[in-house]
Amino acid sequence: MTDKQPIIIMNENSNRTIGRDAQRNNIMAARIVADTVKTTLGPKGMDKMLVDSTGNITVTNDGVTILEEMEIEHPAAKMIVEIAKTQDKEVGDGTTTAVMLAGKLLENAEKLLDQKIHPTVITKGYRLAAEKAQEIIKNIAIDVANSDEILKELVFTSLASKNASAKKEKFAQIIVKAVKQIQENGKTDLDNIKIEKVKGEGIEDTELIEGIVLDKERVSVDMPSKIENAKIALIDAALEIKGPETETKISVSSPEQLQSFLEREEKLLKAMVEKIKQSGANVVFCQKGIDDVAQYYLAKEGIYAARRVAKSDMEKLSKATGGKIISNLNEISQEQLGYSKIVEEVKNNDGMTYVKGCKNPKALTILIRGGTEHVISEIERALKDGMGVVASVLKDKKILAGAGAIEVELAKRLRDYSQSLGGREQLAVEEFASALEFIPVTLAENAGLDPIDILTELRARHQKGETNAGLNLLTGKIEDSITAGIIEPIRIKQQAIDSATEVAVMILRIDDVIAAGNSKQKNIPMSEME
Numbered sequence: 230m231t232d233k234q235p236i237i238i239m240n241e242n243s244n245r246t247i248g249r250d251a252q253r254n255n256i257m258a259a260r261i262v263a264d265t266v267k268t269t270l271g272p273k274g275m276d277k278m279l280v281d282s283t284g285n286i287t288v289t290n291d292g293v294t295i296l297e298e299m300e301i302e303h304p305a306a307k308m309i310v311e312i313a314k315t316q317d318k319e320v321g322d323g324t325t326t327a328v329m330l331a332g333k334l335l336e337n338a339e340k341l342l343d344q345k346i347h348p349t350v351i352t353k354g355y356r357l358a359a360e361k362a363q364e365i366i367k368n369i370a371i372d373v374a375n376s377d378e379i380l381k382e383l384v385f386t387s388l389a390s391k392n393a394s395a396k397k398e399k400f401a402q403i404i405v406k407a408v409k410q411i412q413e414n415g416k417t418d419l420d421n422i423k424i425e426k427v428k429g430e431g432i433e434d435t436e437l438i439e440g441i442v443l444d445k446e447r448v449s450v451d452m453p454s455k456i457e458n459a460k461i462a463l464i465d466a467a468l469e470i471k472g473p474e475t476e477t478k479i480s481v482s483s484p485e486q487l488q489s490f491l492e493r494e495e496k497l498l499k500a501m502v503e504k505i506k507q508s509g510a511n512v513v514f515c516q517k518g519i520d521d522v523a524q525y526y527l528a529k530e531g532i533y534a535a536r537r538v539a540k541s542d543m544e545k546l547s548k549a550t551g552g553k554i555i556s557n558l559n560e561i562s563q564e565q566l567g568y569s570k571i572v573e574e575v576k577n578n579d580g581m582t583y584v585k586g587c588k589n590p591k592a593l594t595i596l597i598r599g600g601t602e603h604v605i606s607e608i609e610r611a612l613k614d615g616m617g618v619v620a621s622v623l624k625d626k627k628i629l630a631g632a633g634a635i636e637v638e639l640a641k642r643l644r645d646y647s648q649s650l651g652g653r654e655q656l657a658v659e660e661f662a663s664a665l666e667f668i669p670v671t672l673a674e675n676a677g678l679d680p681i682d683i684l685t686e687l688r689a690r691h692q693k694g695e696t697n698a699g700l701n702l703l704t705g706k707i708e709d710s711i712t713a714g715i716i717e718p719i720r721i722k723q724q725a726i727d728s729a730t731e732v733a734v735m736i737l738r739i740d741d742v743i744a745a746g747n748s749k750q751k752n753i754p755m756s757e758m759e
């Protein structure tokens with residue numbers, strides 16, 4: 230008989246955790262992730278230095294960057310990292326906030342689990358709270374006209390936590406101008422802002438170029454290095470007879486035959502340049518190669534040319550200069566040319582081509598300068614956050630009070646709301662409210678202030694009806710965040726609450742983790758739990 234035989238359904242190396250153990254393990258992992266970024270929150274947050282396996286160093290306080298560099302492997306922790314990525318993609322800023330909120334929601338849920346409250350009750354309460362929070366946010370958001378003043382304040386708030394804030398006036402001006410300029414039919418595609426980096430000089434020398442900067446030099450030193458009133462041909466065909474891909478074999482039986490072949494080739498190339506010349510172009514950007522002979526004739530005609538320009542740059546050049554990308558040289562004509570005041574070669578570390586002074590460019594370049602690569606990269610991340618914030622408000626035209634004000638107000642109203650709920654969901658809604666307060670608490674803590682004092686005062690001020698009272702860390706006082714100009718796009722908080730709730734709920738619903746034998750999932754040692 231076989232009834233004593235054990236039944237094996239899984240590989241013997243696979244690993245299974247069930248019930249409370251699975252929950253605890255997942256919650257712990259998620260909390261550790263959230264705790265990691267906590268100290269970076271806000272204007273007084275600290276930076277982190279991350280060193281990857283090849284020794285590359287990143288110094289940053291950008292939530293999503295930290296988590297991406299950490300190469301996290303625990304499955305639940307990875308889900309938290311996803312929150313940061315979504316936040317970054319959807320809004321461009323608020324990644325630390327979103328991750329911290331998720332971590333705190335899970336931490337608070339654990340308290341409820343310890344009180345034997347069933348996960349489905351907690352998740353239901355969290356969902357109710359999130360819905361209510363979104364409703365409240367919509368109600369208290371302030372409509373704004375997209376004045377430069379408001380947009381700049383939004384960028385100031387976004388930059389406040391980054392070292393770029395040392396030159397915030399300058400960066401805000403660049404960001405606002407750039408994002409507004411590339412708007413097309415009410416849409417803003419931030420891909421149309423090209424970022425180029427140049428090592429050397431200080432971050433204050435960062436500039437906005439009304440056009441495109443290419444990391445390409447002209448193909449021949451016999452060409453002029455600067456063209457004024459540039460008429461630009463954007464060509465995506467090769468200015469060569471045979472492409473590098475197609476190796477053409479010719480057999481020549483006499484020197485005369487070779488001579489005539491070369492002459493014919495030269496003629497064809499000369500004719501190509503002639504067509505370009507006829508169109509009136511004095512600059513050529515070619516996506517493919519340019520033959521030496523063609524280079525020679527182009528130079529002879531005083532035309533500036535660069536080759537192997539990336540496709541993405543060709544598209545940006547088209548948007549910036551108004552030129553069409555031409556595939557067939559027979560179709561080249563004056564109407565298809567782009568225009569810019571100046572095209573010139575500039576020697577930074579490497580040679581670059583500046584195409585600047587474009588009329589109403591729909592693509593442009595921010596040229597970041599800075600002493601070291603690390604400084605430049607962190608400035609780039611800060612500028613991208615700021616750009617995301619501006620694009621977000623240009624779209625929604627609604628803002629909220631920052632510096633913890635919105636979180637405290639939400640917590641207050643959610644607690645009122647929880648009173649209207651019967652049953653144990655009420656407790657979950659209350660925990661949701663206190664998770665939100667973790668933001669101002671951390672802002673205070675990171676600034677070395679007493680978080681309990683601050684939270685007590687913030688709550689009291691909100692009870693008195695000061696909806697926008699926040700902790701201004703520039704003055705160290707509790708004041709109206711809107712008046713103080715600490716404002717944030719509505720989308721930052723909407724997205725953070727959405728994704729934090731979703732992921733917290735998802736993690737709470739898991740009571741069985743089955744990992745295949747070769748999975749790298751590791752249980753967190755008990756010593757890391759307090």
Ligand code: ADP
Nearest residue numbers: 270271323324325326389390631632700701702
């Ligand atoms: P995130 O990745 O979530 O954007 P940050 O480190 O950029 O994290 O910090 C954002 C938080 O800092 C927001 O809650 C914002 O309101 C707050 N903040 C910005 N400026 C100030 C200020 N002057 N005083 C207090 N808080 C501020």
Ligand code: MG
Nearest residue numbers: 322323387390
């Ligand atoms: Mg930020």
